[in-house]
Amino acid sequence: MTATATKPAPPARHARGRQRPRQTREMWVLMLPALVPVVLFSVGPLLYGIGLAFTDAEAGRNHETSFVGLENFADLLGDGDFWSSMRIGLIWSVTVTVLQFLASLGLALLLNQKLFLRGLARVLAVVPWAMPPVVIGLMWRLVYHPDAGIVNSTLGTDINWLADFSWALPAIIVMGIWSGMPQTTVVLLAGLQNVPRELYEAGAMDGAGTWRKFWSITLPQLRPIIVTITSLDFVWNVNQFSLVYVLTQGGPGGQTRLPMLFAYEEAFRYGFFGYAAALGVSIVIVVLGLLGVYLWRQLREAS
Amino acid sequence: MRIKSALAAAAVVALAAGCGGSGGDSGSSGTPNEPVKLDFLSLAWQKESVAANKALVEEWNKANPNIQVTYVQGSWDNVNDQLVTSFEGGDAPDVIHDDSPALSGFASKGYLLDLTGKVPAELKADIPQAAWDTVTFDDGKGNQGVYGVPFLQESQVIIANKKLLDAAKVRIPTAGEPWTWDEFAEVSKKLTKGDTFGVAWPMKSPVNKTLNLALNFGGTFFQTGADGKTTVKVGAEEKEVLQRIHDQLYKDKTADTSALGMGTADPLPGFFADKYAMLPVGVYLRQQVAEQAPDGFEWVTLPPLKGTTTEQGAVSQTLSVAADSKHPEEAMKFMAFFLNGPNQAKLAKGDWLLPTSQKAAADPAITTEENGWDVATASAKSLVVAPFLKVNGFDEWKSKVATPVLQEFFANKITLDEAAKRLVEEGNEVLERYQR
The missing domain is CATH 3.40.190.10 (Periplasmic binding protein-like II)
Structure with missing residues (x-):
């Protein structure tokens, strides 16, 4: 009905309209090989897992799975083990992330100096990264061995570190810091090498000492890197499973039962898949929440 | 990274298709002469015991060309987690070595085959009722069934x-x-x-x-x-x-x-x-x-x-048959051989535990004074169902x-x-x- 009125316009619009779908189509075709595995192996299971959280899925042939709404989450809120696991998880991930960052920053600063055999030292710093978590776990089990372990023989103590109620968590935290240091160190070192030399020269001209240079030049320049690596470390640490599973399996008496271990036990040991899925979803919510607050504050301060 | 995962996905799909195809073929054309294949998940871990287990499997495979058993090594540390996933995934081994506390849960979830009436009379009579009690459980629907053959006990x-x-x-x-x-x-x-x-x-x-x-x-x-x-x-x-x-x-x-x-x-x-x-x-x-x-x-x-x-x-170490097993009869035959008197004596000796078989308990090898076998074997009479x-x-x-x-x-x-x-x-x- 508006054919006559709009006659002049269509050609141009038509041409553009035709081109865009083709471009989009090409883009999709090109992306398909990458998208298929992502959808198949990541998005699919993720949605399935979230769906499971609202059912009473259990292991077993005699069980009929039905939709239960938020019941799993209500049970979680009333489950003392869940809260103590979350508490342990937070202590673990915050301590490990913070101490890992401090230790790595120190190491990175050291490796950034003109040291004798610097190349070798840098390579050595990355070695823990090359080890599979199970190997790290087994190695640390030897380190903490009550009779043959190097810790007891060095300190002259007689403590069964991994079986002691108050020492088990600190013991695995030390291991966590050690095993996560390489990637943090490498990233920070890369960041340090990107800090422009001129800034230090200008600082030196103005009479700034080592500390002053560190506080006013190094740290602000590193800031984006620090925010990135600490956030990533935090997520990795919350989701840590293999290291602790090998070392303590969550014992003694659940003192090192990180949230992921708790979820694993619920699902594969006791067979409550729905409950475990709800746990997984809650962990994601907590991580996103904490990370959101952290990043928001960092970005606000930066701007 | 992306290309790699795409390639991997393609490979997985191709593999799955390949497996599916060949699996279907062999299933449909199952000739009577083709040997039945059984997987046997064993949890033996002491050196002597692993040797005894493997020797028995070999002996069986030689004597029974139609029923070939593959020895699969498991570990007590994570066997139950592993079994839950493989039961759910439908690829559980046919013959499963475990212990009676674990069977209770698996039985009520319907993962294991009820062996009532399937155990050969000779084996059934050789093992005392007290031991059978350690493997008798509810199937989750209110019926009692026997979900394994008990063979080693610890006091x-x-x-x-x-x-x-x-x-x-x-x-x-x-x-x-x-x-x-x-x-x-x-x-x-x-x-x-x-x-x-x-x-x-x-x-x-x-x-x-x-x-x-x-x-x-x-x-x-x-x-x-x-x-x-x-x-x-x-x-x-x-x-x-x-x-x-x-x-x-x-x-x-x-x-x-x-x-x-x-x-x-x-x-x-x-x-x-x-x-x-x-x-x-x-x-x-x-x-x-x-x-x-x-x-x-x-x-x-x-x-x-x-x-x-x-x-x-008392709890027992047990052999069970998975509910999903395609060859339960052959699996039971293998278990009957594996757990007969003389063989149980070998297994008990290998693991330094007490056999449930009365014939095995009379074997001189495990009633000698050496290494306390006489005291250990005698302690079996104190065992009641936990x-x-x-x-x-x-x-x-x-x-x-x-x-x-x-x-x-x-x-x-x-x-x-x-x-x-x-x-x-x-x-x-x-x-x-x-x-x-």
Whole structure:
């Protein structure tokens, strides 16, 4: 009905309209090989897992799975083990992330100096990264061995570190810091090498000492890197499973039962898949929440 | 990265298609001459025992070209997690080695084949009813079924340093006249001298050990009410053994508190060095003692202690057939061969445990005085079905409630009454979930 009125316009619009779908189509075709595995192996299971959280899925042939709404989450809120696991998880991930960052920053600063055999030292710093978590776990089990372990023989103590109620968590935290240091160190070192030399020269001209240079030049320049690596470390640490599973399996008496271990036990040991899925979803919510607050504050301060 | 995963995905798809195709072919064209293939998941871990298992499988494969068994090595550490996933995934091994506490859960979930009426008469008669009771469970719908063949059992004995016993001039107990718990406490006091502790209680995993020993005084820890609901019970009978062990640790000071965090085999170096005179442990530990003891070290195996009775809770190692198995009859045939009298004797000898087969128990190899086999084999008559075997949710109660509570109690962090209260209250909450 508006054919006559709009006659002049269509050609141009038509041409553009035709081109865009083709471009989009090409883009999709090109992306398909990458998208298929992502959808198949990541998005699919993720949605399935979230769906499971609202059912009473259990292991077993005699069980009929039905939709239960938020019941799993209500049970979680009333489950003392869940809260103590979350508490342990937070202590673990915050301590490990913070101490890992401090230790790595120190190491990175050291490796950034003109040291004798610097190349070798840098390579050595990355070695823990090359080890599979199970190997790290087994190695640390030897380190903490009550009779043959190097810790007891060095300190002259007689403590069964991994079986002691108050020492088990600190013991695995030390291991966590050690095993996560390489990637943090490498990233920070890369960041340090990107800090422009001129800034230090200008600082030196103005009479700034080592500390002053560190506080006013190094740290602000590193800031984006620090925010990135600490956030990533935090997520990795919350989701840590293999290291602790090998070392303590969550014992003694659940003192090192990180949230992921708790979820694993619920699902594969006791067979409550729905409950475990709800746990997984809650962990994601907590991580996103904490990370959101952290990043928001960092970005606000930066701007 | 993306390209790699795309390639990997393509490879997976291709593989899956390939497997699906070939699987379908072989399934449809199953000629009668094609051998049946069975997977046998074995949890043997001691060297002799693995050798005995593999030798039996080989013997069977040679004698039965139509039923070929593949030996698959598993590990006690993670077998139940592994089985849950493979049952759910539908690729469980045909013949499964496990123990009776695990079977209870698997039976009620419908993962295992009910063997009632399928066990050959000869094998059924060779194994006493008490052992069959350790594998008889509810199928989750209210019917009782037999979900495995019990073949190896463990009893708690005392392994002692003979020189120290002789020096303290204590009476050596016999199967006919065992030590009572009182006598055991007295002996421990006599043996505690200088750097030597009378006894070491390795309590890294305290639950099964304490629960099995608690039966000495009739402690069952669980009761089933008229409404069919199972609850935890910690009364005077249950507290008896707990209190006695605690007394040895903190009142008599005849037990070393630093051994508490140890696993069963960990006190051995101390035992060989005269630091501990006696170890209350499972019979299988004799293997490590015999193997690792320094030259000239003399040790004896002492029979189980007596409370009001010498009864101990028994669990069995078992062979079961997966409900999904395509060849249950062949699997049962293999099990009947694997667990006949002479073969059980070989397995028991390999694992240093007690056979359920009466024929095997009469085998001279496991009734000799050497390495305490006579005492160990005789202790089998003290074994009764552990009451916790029939409790649905026991595994969760054990790891979430009982293990930490008992560890704290033995570490003297909480009193016996507090421990009892937590075992019952927190325990009932856990069990509740399984009875909905």
